[in-house]
Amino acid sequence: MINVTKTYLPDFDQYVDYLRKIWESAYLTNNGPLAQQLEEGLKEFLGVSYLNFCGNGTIVLQMALKLLSEPGEIITTPFSYVATTNVILWENYQPVFVDIDPKTYCINPALIETAITENTRAIMATHVYGNACDVEAIEKIAKKYNLVVIYDGAHAFGANYLGKSLLSYGDFATCSFHATKLFHTIEGGAIITNKKEWHEKLHLMRAFGHRGDDYFFMGINGKNSEVHAAMGLCNLPLVSKLIAARKAVCDLYTELLDWTHLSAPEWAGGLERNYAYYPVVFESETKMLAIKEVLGQHDIVPRRYFYPSLNKLPFLSNPEPCPVSEDISLKVLCLPLHAELAHEDVERIATLINQHL
Incomplete structure (x- = not known):
């Protein structure tokens, strides 16, 4: 059978070498050394300063929405995987759909402005099939109306726009490292931001919102494991x-x-x-x-x-x-x-x- 995709598996012995290190250390999760190593490798590969390696490509979208100030409407695309809409509903926001450009299949920026209301909190767009949204037009609109821009970049890993990673655009960009993706960690995802304070909040948020005995705010379990990070470390150089x-x-x-x-x-x-x-x-x-x-x-x-x-x-x-x-x-x-x-x-x-x- 020829399926629509096939998971790429790296050299088995190389992966086992990482597993041996995990067995020897008995360090399986909670931001272990391999997860930290993968984060550094991803930042270098993508040319970004702030990245959190997380459990999947859906939870990172939820985390981005959690940083918004108050409930309201999210302008979004109707041409994406269902997770893009589900997270908006799951976090008690209202999706407002704006149609897509008939050429690129990404959200049509010419239609965004008329959809903005006093309740609009953010624009959540998808880089469809790894194609670039009109990031310049979207940024201009967002600045005019003081809106946050979130890019669902589940398809965008390894794509560059104007010499920079496509994941470096927007206030937040998220990525999926699911086994079906070009680069995968079996299950996994990442959230990228350009602001240090947001990165630090996201870092805490993915670990229940606390560090040791110090509790800062409500968080969730968005962490990923050493076993998943090992797969990513094998695949990233390829x-x-x-x-x-x-x-x-x-x-x-x-x-x-x-x-x-x-x-x-x-x-x-x-x-x-x-x-x-x-x-x-x-x-x-x-x-x-x-x-x-x-x-x-x-x-x-x-x-x-x-x-x-x-x-x-x-x-x-x-x-x-x-x-x-x-x-x-x-x-x-x-x-x-x-x-x-x-x-x-x-x-x-x-x-x-x-x-x-």
């Missing part, structure tokens, strides 16, 4: 190699697919891509479902990602219409993509799609 391998797969798809009846997002100017996903948009949902069925008959499993448009989630009341997101979400498929995907399999997938378009 990121450039993995991106190059994924690029080769993407380039082959682009070369082989019949673009007469397909489309894809336009990548932001100044973006150095990480090749996190390979989305294609069909002319209709009917055609997309037919192709998906054909691929499934050959044990090839793409993914409807993202589907549905989040403003159509059944547990929302009176969400805003987002016609662009609703349309694309019905027609998009992410094709299989990982660093070890054989090029003959890419050729077979492209041939099947072209034959049935």
